Amino acid sequence: MANFVKLHKGLDIRLQGKASDERLMLKSSGKYALVPDDFEGVTPKVLVKEGDTVRAGDALFVNKQYPEVKFASPVSGRVTAVERGERRKVLCVKVEADKEQAYVDFGRKDLSKLDGKAVVDALLEAGIFGYINQLPYAVSTNPSVLPKSIFVSALRDKPLACDFETEVKGQEQDFQAGITALSKIAKVYLGIGPGSVLESMKDAEVTVFDGPCPAGNVGVQVNHLDPVNKGEVVWTIGDPTVVLFIGRLMNTGHVDLRRLVAFCGSEVKNPCLVEMIVGEELQTLLSNSYDADHHVRIINGNVLTGCQTSKDGYLGAHSSEITVIPEGDDADELAGWIMPRLKQFSVNRSYFSWLQGRKREYALDARVKGGERHMIMSGEYDRVLPMDIYGEYLIKAIITGDIDKMEQLGIYEVSPEDFALAEFVDSSKLELQRIVREGLNNLRKENA
Numbered sequence: 001m002a003n004f005v006k007l008h009k010g011l012d013i014r015l016q017g018k019a020s021d022e023r024l025m026l027k028s029s030g031k032y033a034l035v036p037d038d039f040e041g042v043t044p045k046v047l048v049k050e051g052d053t054v055r056a057g058d059a060l061f062v063n064k065q066y067p068e069v070k071f072a073s074p075v076s077g078r079v080t081a082v083e084r085g086e087r088r089k090v091l092c093v094k095v096e097a098d099k100e101q102a103y104v105d106f107g108r109k110d111l112s113k114l115d116g117k118a119v120v121d122a123l124l125e126a127g128i129f130g131y132i133n134q135l136p137y138a139v140s141t142n143p144s145v146l147p148k149s150i151f152v153s154a155l156r157d158k159p160l161a162c163d164f165e166t167e168v169k170g171q172e173q174d175f176q177a178g179i180t181a182l183s184k185i186a187k188v189y190l191g192i193g194p195g196s197v198l199e200s201m202k203d204a205e206v207t208v209f210d211g212p213c214p215a216g217n218v219g220v221q222v223n224h225l226d227p228v229n230k231g232e233v234v235w236t237i238g239d240p241t242v243v244l245f246i247g248r249l250m251n252t253g254h255v256d257l258r259r260l261v262a263f264c265g266s267e268v269k270n271p272c273l274v275e276m277i278v279g280e281e282l283q284t285l286l287s288n289s290y291d292a293d294h295h296v297r298i299i300n301g302n303v304l305t306g307c308q309t310s311k312d313g314y315l316g317a318h319s320s321e322i323t324v325i326p327e328g329d330d331a332d333e334l335a336g337w338i339m340p341r342l343k344q345f346s347v348n349r350s351y352f353s354w355l356q357g358r359k360r361e362y363a364l365d366a367r368v369k370g371g372e373r374h375m376i377m378s379g380e381y382d383r384v385l386p387m388d389i390y391g392e393y394l395i396k397a398i399i400t401g402d403i404d405k406m407e408q409l410g411i412y413e414v415s416p417e418d419f420a421l422a423e424f425v426d427s428s429k430l431e432l433q434r435i436v437r438e439g440l441n442n443l444r445k446e447n448a
Contacts, residue, residue: 002192002199005224007211009386011347011421013159015303016361017271017325019262021166024274024285030099031281032075033083033092034060038317039071039130041139041444044090052079057104057255059127060093066142072127074257074278076102092314095279103254111177111250116146116185126249128257131242131317132235135219135228137444138415138437147186147235149226152179154240155193155209155216158302158420162262162273162320164240165197171244172197178247179204186235191221211386219418223387228412238417239318261315263289265303265324266363267296280315285322287311295327297366304420305433328365347380347425372429384421389413391422395432398439403446406439416440 036044044061047070048054054077059070075097083091106126114122120143123129134141141147154164168175175198182188183203190204193216199206207225209215218238228234237243241259248256257278264271267290274285282298290296299306301319315322341351345362381391389410397405416433423432 002206002208004208004210007209007215007220007224007386009383010212010214011384011425012157012212013303013345013364013424014359014361015159015325016266016363017264017268017323018160018361019162019264019271019273019321022270022272024263024270024272026274026276026285028097028277029281029284030077030097031080031094031283032073032077032097032277032279033094033281033314034071034074034279035092035314035316036061036071036090039063039140040133041137042069042071042130044071046082046090046093048079048082048093050079050081053077054079054095055102055104056257057106057126060095061090063130063140066144068124068143069130069140070124070127071130072104072255072257074255074280105253106249106255107253109181109250109253111180111184114181114184119181119184122181122249123246126255128242128245128249128255131239131245132237133415135222135234135236135415136230136412137440138219138236138417139440139444141233141235145233147233149187149189150182150185150235150237151189151191151218151222151225152182152204152237152240152243153191153216153218153221154196154198154243155191156240156320157193157213157216158304159213160262160264160321160323161216161302162260162264166273167241167260167320168198168244171247174244174247174251175240176201176203176247177250178243178245181246181250182237182243189221189225191216191218214384214418214421215386217415217418219413219415220386223389223413227388230407230412232412236415239320241320242318259320261319262321264321265299267291267294267324267326276315278315278317282309282313282315282322283311286324290324295330296324297327299323299325303364304424305417326363326365328367331365331367348427368429370427370429373427375428375430378427380425380427381419381422384425385418387413387418391419395419395430395435398435401442403443406443411439411443414440 063069188204
């Protein structure tokens with residue numbers, strides 16, 4: 001019997017352009033790239049050079065701090081470029097895929113005979129261990145420090161998110177294998193939504209989280225079930241597709257980084273689902289899919305936590321959505337804020353649109369609608385942050401660099417995505433996710 005947690009704080013933002021259940025059969029261009037920046041906290045050391053031939057599962061780069069943490073090529077083919085930016089920072093490693101895919105055979109695993117160390121070694125060897133994150137610091141995890149528990153969130157509740165139930169259908173055995181493998185390392189907590197088919201999963205403590213976004217955030221689930229104190233470590237998987245990656249490795253012996261992606265947003269002509277591989281070029285997906293005359297923002301991920309990209313971009317390692325919304329820089333509004341704005345969304349009922357009910361869907365653009373200003377202690381963060389922390393006071397402590405206060409206010413429990421909704425409702429227009437990330441990075445350096 002699953003546990004049950006009811007959450008009241010949060011905010012569901014209903015946007016136009018949710019993906020239908022229709023699946024688009026995408027013919028790949030054969031161009032892929034693995035981006036180190038998709039793995040927070042990783043400093044890459046490239047193992048390949050232009051012209052090298054790789055198989056799916058061969059390592060493209062490793063984490064310089066922990067060289068045993070490899071990052072596998074999603075496809076077999078030829079390395080076409082190792083792109084670098086300022087100060088020779090590695091931007092991505094590009095691979096042109098073969099027509100016939102070749103895989104490194106890591107061997108099928110009998111999970112009944114494996115212990116935790118054997119599972120970790122298998123993930124490290126196959127180059128998918130780096131997809132697991134940790135708290136504190138919300139970075140790709142350190143394999144030398146075993147966690148007190150492992151959290152998996154299979155509840156996707158951000159705007160326009162693709163329901164994981166749709167993706168896992170027909171792959172329940174792989175998901176169960178992934179959960180079982182993780183349970184060999186530490187106790188596994190699995191967070192799901194009401195009515196989920198995953199409630200019967202074995203080898204995990206299953207908890208139903210019922211409430212508005214961000215109930216699906218893995219940090220929120222950690223806060224309610226097994227909070228992190230100083231000196232403790234938990235591993236987190238906020239992207240449940242990673243469990244499928246692990247399960248496929250155990251069941252087939254191959255690295256298979258296929259995932260179901262929601263192609264969504266109010267600017268998309270035909271929002272739908274598409275099966276893609278991590279690192280796949282977006283050019284084919286985005287061609288002729290929206291009105292080229294419109295000023296749009298293409299987001300690799302969801303509208304709250306994703307990063308801006310272009311047609312030349314590549315599918316992020318943890319992206320389950322590719323979102324296209326209006327940029328808003330060409331908007332021409334008569335009389336500006338004086339108008340009642342019946343088609344605009346407002347948390348504080350500043351517009352008359354609230355009279356039309358909560359179920360209305362909005363076509364929001366990317367404008368901030370205001371400049372950065374002094375922080376007002378109004379309690380607006382607390383209304384959308386279902387965690388046992390004082391969000392506003394924590395942000396102030398991070399801005400001022402007060403490490404003692406940060407620790408007392410629970411910085412070890414949070415990740416930037418936990419403040420995504422607070423950033424959306426923030427009347428001070430502060431970049432809260434950036435502030436939290438900088439605070440975590442500074443604290444990590446201090447404690448190194």
